[in-house]
Amino acid sequence: DLFGAAKYQLPDIWEELGAVGLESGHAYGKALRTVKSCVGSTWCRYGVQDSVGFAIRVENRYKGVRSPHKMKSAVSGCVRECAEAQGKDFGMIATEHGYNLYVGGNGGVNPVHAELLARDIDEDTVIRYLDRYLMYYILTADKLERTAPWQMKLPGGKNGGGPIEHLKEVIIEDSLGICDELDRRMQHLVDTYHDEWAEVVKDPVRRAKFKQFVNSDENIPREKMIEFIDQRGQLRPTDWPADGQPQTNWQAPSDDVFARSEKSWVKVGTTSDFDPNVGSPILYGDSQLAVFNNAHRGEWYCTQNMCPHKQAFVLSQGIIGSFEGAPKVACPLHKKQFSLEDGHQFDGDLKLITFPVKIEGDDVMVELPAVEEVDAILGTNGLRVTKSDCIDITGDALKVPVRSSVSLVTEEAGMRNTTLVH
Ligand code: SF4
Numbered sequence: 350d351l352f353g354a355a356k357y358q359l360p361d362i363w364e365e366l367g368a369v370g371l372e373s374g375h376a377y378g379k380a381l382r383t384v385k386s387c388v389g390s391t392w393c394r395y396g397v398q399d400s401v402g403f404a405i406r407v408e409n410r411y412k413g414v415r416s417p418h419k420m421k422s423a424v425s426g427c428v429r430e431c432a433e434a435q436g437k438d439f440g441m442i443a444t445e446h447g448y449n450l451y452v453g454g455n456g457g458v459n460p461v462h463a464e465l466l467a468r469d470i471d472e473d474t475v476i477r478y479l480d481r482y483l484m485y486y487i488l489t490a491d492k493l494e495r496t497a498p499w500q501m502k503l504p505g506g507k508n509g510g511g512p513i514e515h516l517k518e519v520i521i522e523d524s525l526g527i528c529d530e531l532d533r534r535m536q537h538l539v540d541t542y543h544d545e546w547a548e549v550v551k552d553p554v555r556r557a558k559f560k561q562f563v564n565s566d567e568n569i570p571r572e573k574m575i576e577f578i579d580q581r582g583q584l585r586p587t588d589w590p591a592d593g594q595p596q597t598n599w600q601a602p603s604d605d606v607f608a609r610s611e612k613s614w615v616k617v618g619t620t621s622d623f624d625p626n627v628g629s630p631i632l633y634g635d636s637q638l639a640v641f642n643n644a645h646r647g648e649w650y651c652t653q654n655m656c657p658h659k660q661a662f663v664l665s666q667g668i669i670g671s672f673e674g675a676p677k678v679a680c681p682l683h684k685k686q687f688s689l690e691d692g693h694q695f696d697g698d699l700k701l702i703t704f705p706v707k708i709e710g711d712d713v714m715v716e717l718p719a720v721e722e723v724d725a726i727l728g729t730n731g732l733r734v735t736k737s738d739c740i741d742i743t744g745d746a747l748k749v750p751v752r753s754s755v756s757l758v759t760e761e762a763g764m765r766n767t768t769l770v771h
């Protein structure tokens with residue numbers, strides 16, 4: 350896990366890890382997580398098989414395979430089951446003669462014990478059955494369905510017994526005549542595996558997509574966006590207030606705070622800088638804005654990048670779509686939904702400030718007030734959430750962080766090195 354890393358730091362981190370042979374990306378995504386094992390026969394007097402070696406083999410075979418949901422696995426070196434293999438989507442427990450293979454377990458809110466698919470089989474046979482089991486799951490489960498609920502919905506065996514009997518018939522006896530196809534498809538996935546992050550590192554175009562801002566090479570350090578506190582000698586972001594407690598919810602100072610401002614069209618990039626159907630962050634002075642290229646509708650929008658729910662600078666990473674026909678962005682953190690047209694919240698009373706966008710030739714233009722006016726309302730520094738924000742606010746808990754005119758003067762000279770063209 351790369352906790353605390355900012356998106357723009359990832360290519361550098363992957364490059365460093367890759368240089369010493371460490372791949373990234375297995376701790377997240379709908380794919381196999383790192384396979385757990387006990388120390389096995391190498392280090393434990395009870396071990397009857399090399400559980401470490403087999404766990405590495407299993408992990409290397411199925412790493413990166415996309416699946417309906419995450420998949421967890423473990424290998425225990427004897428029946429004492431220190432690796433808890435029966436609590437995994439697929440788990441192997443060593444015996445004197447090989448391994449017992451269990452499938453369809455998970456932990457979480459509704460723990461399920463895996464069921465025994467085959468007993469005393471060698472490593473190659475485990476792999477063959479796993480190829481078929483996993484491909485059968487991948488091809489027939491619903492999106493976001495773990496193996497346990499998928500398995501429970503399968504029919505029973507022809508001669509009685511629950512879904513595990515059906516799985517034995519399909520996977521071991523080839524009752525549906527699909528094993529060759531399942532084998533072939535899994536082998537194709539295994540043969541075409543590649544480290545996607547290593548490819549980003551090597552490709553300047555894809556690497557550029559990780560820039561913090563489309564229109565600037567500047568990075569705003571994370572500690573300027575949120576306050577960090579020390580816990581056990583490590584820095585972590587300060588807590589946000591829980592729902593129902595006083596919030597730092599920011600609200601736009603008025604319906605159209607910039608109504609009387611003089612505005613100009615500002616070039617923030619060219620159309621190819623903005624990927625279709627996602628948001629992209631731009632920097633304007635100290636203010637972070639989000640530009641949305643809604644290619645589905647052939648429309649462009651610009652809003653503040655800061656989500657007013659918890660004052661997090663994340664809206665450019667939100668999911669765009671529609672709400673009763675109107676274009677929206679859903680915040681990636683807690684999924685509050687905002688209109689891209691006028692910024693109002695569809696599922697609450699928060700509001701974003703929006704700015705008009707137009708395309709001139711290849712140029713993306715946003716109509717903006719002067720930098721210092723926007724910074725007074727949306728400047729990153731003024732919106733930083735601090736610990737005291739989270740615990741001291743009472744009453745209606747409204748926080749409207751407008752800077753004093755004194756601080757505006759000192760900030761005025763500090764417009765950043767963006768590629769803005771007035
Ligand atoms: S599962 Fe068995 S081999 Fe593995 S650590 Fe526990 S006792 Fe030892």
Ligand code: FES
Nearest residue numbers: 656658680683685
């Ligand atoms: S920060 Fe909570 S919905 Fe955006």
